[in-house]
Amino acid sequence: MTAPVLEVTDLAVHFPGRTGAPVRAVDGVSFAVAPGETLGLVGESGCGKSTVSNAVVGLVPPTRGSLRVMGTEMTGATRATKHDIRARVQMVFQDPVTSLNPRMSVGAAVGEPLLVRGLASGAALRARVSELLEEVGLRPEHAQRYPHQFSGGQRQRIVIARALALRPDLLVCDEPVSALDVSVRAQILNLLVELQQRRGMASLFVSHDLAVVRHVCDRVAVMYLGRLVELAPRDALFATPRHPYTRALLAAVPEPDPVAQRAKPRVPLAGEIPSPSNPPPGCTFHTRCPFATERCRQEVPAWRPLGESMVACHHAETLA
Numbered sequence: 001m002t003a004p005v006l007e008v009t010d011l012a013v014h015f016p017g018r019t020g021a022p023v024r025a026v027d028g029v030s031f032a033v034a035p036g037e038t039l040g041l042v043g044e045s046g047c048g049k050s051t052v053s054n055a056v057v058g059l060v061p062p063t064r065g066s067l068r069v070m071g072t073e074m075t076g077a078t079r080a081t082k083h084d085i086r087a088r089v090q091m092v093f094q095d096p097v098t099s100l101n102p103r104m105s106v107g108a109a110v111g112e113p114l115l116v117r118g119l120a121s122g123a124a125l126r127a128r129v130s131e132l133l134e135e136v137g138l139r140p141e142h143a144q145r146y147p148h149q150f151s152g153g154q155r156q157r158i159v160i161a162r163a164l165a166l167r168p169d170l171l172v173c174d175e176p177v178s179a180l181d182v183s184v185r186a187q188i189l190n191l192l193v194e195l196q197q198r199r200g201m202a203s204l205f206v207s208h209d210l211a212v213v214r215h216v217c218d219r220v221a222v223m224y225l226g227r228l229v230e231l232a233p234r235d236a237l238f239a240t241p242r243h244p245y246t247r248a249l250l251a252a253v254p255e256p257d258p259v260a261q262r263a264k265p266r267v268p269l270a271g272e273i274p275s276p277s278n279p280p281p282g283c284t285f286h287t288r289c290p291f292a293t294e295r296c297r298q299e300v301p302a303w304r305p306l307g308e309s310m311v312a313c314h315h316a317e318t319l320a
Ligand SMILES: Nc1ncnc2c1ncn2[C@@H]1O[C@H](COP(=O)(O)OP(=O)(O)OP(=O)(O)O)[C@@H](O)[C@H]1O
Pocket: 015, 016, 023, 024, 025, 043, 044, 045, 046, 047, 048, 049, 050, 051, 052, 208, 276
């Protein structure tokens, strides 16, 4: 097996909380992304998806755990090492409006990473910017324009061109189409898939939309209250979800076919998400799980293999 592009081991990110108890936004997450692979990260709002991606690109410091990029440990690394390795990992955020400096021309924005690192300047830089713009479906003459002259979808293309400038090995996408018009979402998703295939680039793809994840991801990790509850190849996850939370998430996605919709098992997802400052003991999902037993309320379920999946549930076998 080839070495992973990204290896996350027991990652925790805690924030200072208003009540004194820390906010355990991420609390012991482990996964790896193989070269060229797309790993989806899904879960309800507030479960910690953005905090994981922000930690991966170095925007928030881990409280605990290890982050290895191309085999190099990032936590505790020197500034120079971090600077080098960060070029291998680039991020595309949800909102293309706030991701671009309105006073910077498109050409300056896309070329900035190359200029700052002294990798190109002058005519060579302009040529690279033209190539990058064409690669994302824009035209070289767009380099002279400013972000406000473009639509949301085009701005996200500009953001993607900028993220590609340093030829990253991993692209971290945090809800890359959620802020866009429904009509352009598929185009941007297809562009991302196409770029990845052409460049052999891996991706960590964060989304709350399971239909989107199903369209673009090879494997899917499901997160609940700062932890992973299931990780499986895409088809296995959608065909045989192992964790009650995954089953509930899938049940909430409407089927386009009314017959399939009626045949769908109903797994109600009752109750509120508990506070990450005060997570429930045992299995943190027990307060909402229809299958919870006394053991679930006391004992933290192990992260273990089951079939093609990894799952954290005491009763995953009996539910299957
Ligand atoms: N800087 C911060 N300080 C304190 N708490 C934070 C901070 N950033 C995030 N949190 C909290 O950490 C938890 C996880 O937040 P995060 O943004 O990672 O979730 P998410 O899964 O990306 O949600 P969404 O789907 O809404 O984007 C939430 O409870 C959030 O309020």
